[in-house]
Amino acid sequence: ASDQENIGNVRKQLAKLFETSLRTTVPEESDVEPLVAACTAKFGDYQCNNAMSLWPRIKGKKTEFRGPPAVGQALMKNLPSSEMVEACSVAGPGFVNVTLSKNWIAKNIQKMLIDGIETCAPGLSVKRVVVDFSSPNIAKEMHVGHLRSTIIGDTLARMLEFSNVEVLRRNHVGDWGTQFGMLIEFLFEKFPDWESAGDTAIGDLQAFYKASKQKFDEDPVFKERAQKAVVRLQGGEPRYRSAWAQICDISRREFDGVYQRLGVSLEEKGESFYNPYIPSVLEMLSELGLVEESEGARVIFVEGFERPVIVVKKDGGYNYASTDLAALWYRLNIEKAEWIIYVTDVGQSEHFQMFFKAAKRAGWLPDDDKAYPRTNHVGFGLVLGEDGKRFRTRSTEVVRLADLLDEAKARSKAALIERGKDKEWSEEDLDKIAEAVGYGAVKYADLKNNRTTNYTFNFDQMLNDKGNTAVYLLYAHARMCSIIRKSGKDIEELKKTGSIALNHPDERALGLHLLQFGETVEEACTNLLPNVLCEYLYNLSENFTKFYSNCQVVGSAEETSRLLLCEATAVVMRKCFHLLGIVPVHKL
Ligand code: ARG
Known part of the structure; x- marks a missing residue:
């Protein structure tokens, strides 16, 4: 990556300096990459750990070094001088600790305020990515699992988009399967006038699904007709096609309602879209000798799995x-995506x-999992109810997403009314803010956990205004906005004329954290872990609280600098909210 690409990534900028030092210190070991990480220790802000792993490689060869600490000393000595570094020291077995210059930190925050936070975006080497997410199934319920997929997928897409990657947001809807034979025959039988009656005939698609499934299970004559209907649908018979399309439309409208409320955009390319590509894709795989006959089916064997x-x-x-094989082929060859x-x-x-x-066997993907073109499965755990079992509503049915969002909104609205906001705000504002808080709470509660773990769905917890919740964070942000508002100063003017100084330790700590925004987003999206960004956001607000309680802002000698620091924190917080799909509010 060029320096230009590292602009928002302090860690990489520092790694670049250590790379130079490594080449000078041990020119023979030209393949050694600099190992630099942020550290929480009191010794410094970042740490270079190369000395210890380098030691066994050079021991005996380079006799001027007596041990890893000496290697660390040399790495420190050979570090090119840079305005970003204030001090260095070698500790323990050879760690090189770096303390950044507080003037350099201050200067960069100011730069971010003037040039915009976009200049801190990570520079990724990939150009086009498919994010396949949400992907509910037609006529079946869109359940909390799909909600998780929608929330996690959207935030990954947002982070990649922020990193200037072109993202194809794909909804791989389950719109093609044997269940359609049953649904279509049921439609014909129950609603002979379905074509003119429109979708009012079907009404609740889930109830419709249930009723048709019951008939399918109980009535063998119907079952046979349903099975034939699948063939007629797949053969492209117009009446079957249009019944299918109508059923899909009803589901689609329901899904779209949820997406709109969550502020998620997606392009539907359902299973049916890839269906025409399957025969030729399988033909290709057969020609490569991958497809075999097994117990009457056609299969591909893959390493490490007994079943094909x-x-x-x-x-x-x-x-x-x-x-999925056809879709992958399409995404790689037609859409030219490098990462799926x-x-x-x-x-x-x-x-x-x-x-x-199977795709690797076909040579579509390289063997190296980190190389492009590349695929990743972003798996997530279950949503649990208070009872520790799969999350359900009272009626033991699966949770309807629309109801869940209604409740989140209603609860946060009630909390706002309790604080007397209904007397301050218009009904419209109250509603908008209740949505921002309610939906934001649902999203954050999901995203803040490592996605692979199960999490317990709890309205009281997620809507609490204390602790690591969206509500708490939204309040923190609104408070910052109000500090700036109440100062009576024109912040745009201050950005141009004022400057930031980080003399108090809490100012410096906040400043350093602000500057680590870019590398945090880079880590969250390259490792596909949204919780990394949530953690950053929470720590940012903790750092701010500490700063605000120990450093007087308005009326102090440092007022301008501190107001700018408040503004920078608010800017970074808003960007975090945006990346997490949460709508920030300026008053609360
Ligand atoms: N429709 C599937 C489900 O509800 C998810 C599809 C995920 N995407 C894919 N390309 N397989 O479980």
């Missing part, structure tokens, strides 16, 4: 895996690991 990937079922039909990210529950991880291996 089934690509054509015994009855000749295609399945989830054949669709799939967001589903961890329960599907075997499916993904297996078909990724």
Whole structure:
């Protein structure tokens, strides 16, 4: 990466300096990469750890070094001088600790305020990425698992977009399967006038699904008709096609309602879209000798798994895996994506690991998992209820997402009214802010955990205004805005004329944390871990609180500098909210 690309990444800028030092110190070891990490120790801000791993390689060869601490000393001595570094020291077995210059930190924060936070965006080497997320199934319920996929996928897409990557946000809707035969026959039977009656005929699609499933299970004549209907649909018979399209439309409208409320944009390319590509893709794989006959099915064997990937079922039909292979082929070859990210529950991880291996066997993907083109399955854990079991509503049915969002909004609205906000704000404002807080709380509660763990859904907890919640963070941000407002100063003017100084330790700590925003986003999106950004955001507000309680802002001699620091914190917080899909509010 060039220096230009490292602008928002302090760690990489420092690593660049250590790289120079490494080449001078041990020119023979030209493949050694600098190992630099932020550290929490009191010794410094960052640490270079190369000395210890370098030692065994050079021991005996380079006799001027007596041990790893001496290597550390040399790395320190050979570090090119830079305005970013204030002091260095070698500690313990050879760590090189670096303390950044507080003037340099201050200067960069000011630069960010003037040039915009976009200048801190990570520079990723990939240009185009597919994020396959949300992806509910037509006529079946869109459950909390799909909510997790929607929330996690959206934030990954936002982080990549912020990093100037082109993101194809793909909704891989389950709109093609044997269930449609049953649904269509049921539609014909129950609503003979379905074409003119429009979707009012069907009404609640989930109830419709249930009723048709019951008939399918109980009535063998119907079952046979339903199975034939699948064939007629897949054969492209117009009446079946249009019934299918109508059923899909009803689901789509329901899904879209949820996306709109959550502020998530997605492009639907459902399973049906890839269906026409399956035969030729399987043909290609057969020509490569990958497809074998096994127990009447056509399969691909992959290393490490006893069972193969089934690509054509015994009855000749295609399945989830054949669709995914065709979709992957399409994304790599037609859409020219270099990185394809799939967001589903961890329960599907075997499916993904297996078909990724099939794609490697075909030579579509390199063997090295870190090289591009690349695929990643972003798995997540279950949403649990208070009882520790899968999250359900009272009626033991799965939770309807629309109801869940309604409740989040209603609860946060009630809390605002309790604080008397209904007397201060218009009904419209009250509603908007209740949504921002309520939906934000649901999203943050999901994102703040490491995604692979299960998490317990609890309204009281997520809507608490204390602790690591969206509500707490939104309040912290609103407070910053009010500090600036109440100062009566024109912050735009201050940005141009004032300057930041970080003399108090709490000012310096806040400043350093602000500057680590870029590398945090880079880590969160390259490791596909949104919780890394949540943690950063929470720590930012903790750092701010500490600063604000120990450093007087308004009326102090340092007022201008401190107001600018407040503004910078608010700017970074807003960007974090934005990346997490949370709408920040300026008053609360
Ligand atoms: N529709 C699937 C489900 O609800 C998720 C699809 C994920 N994407 C994919 N390309 N397989 O479980």
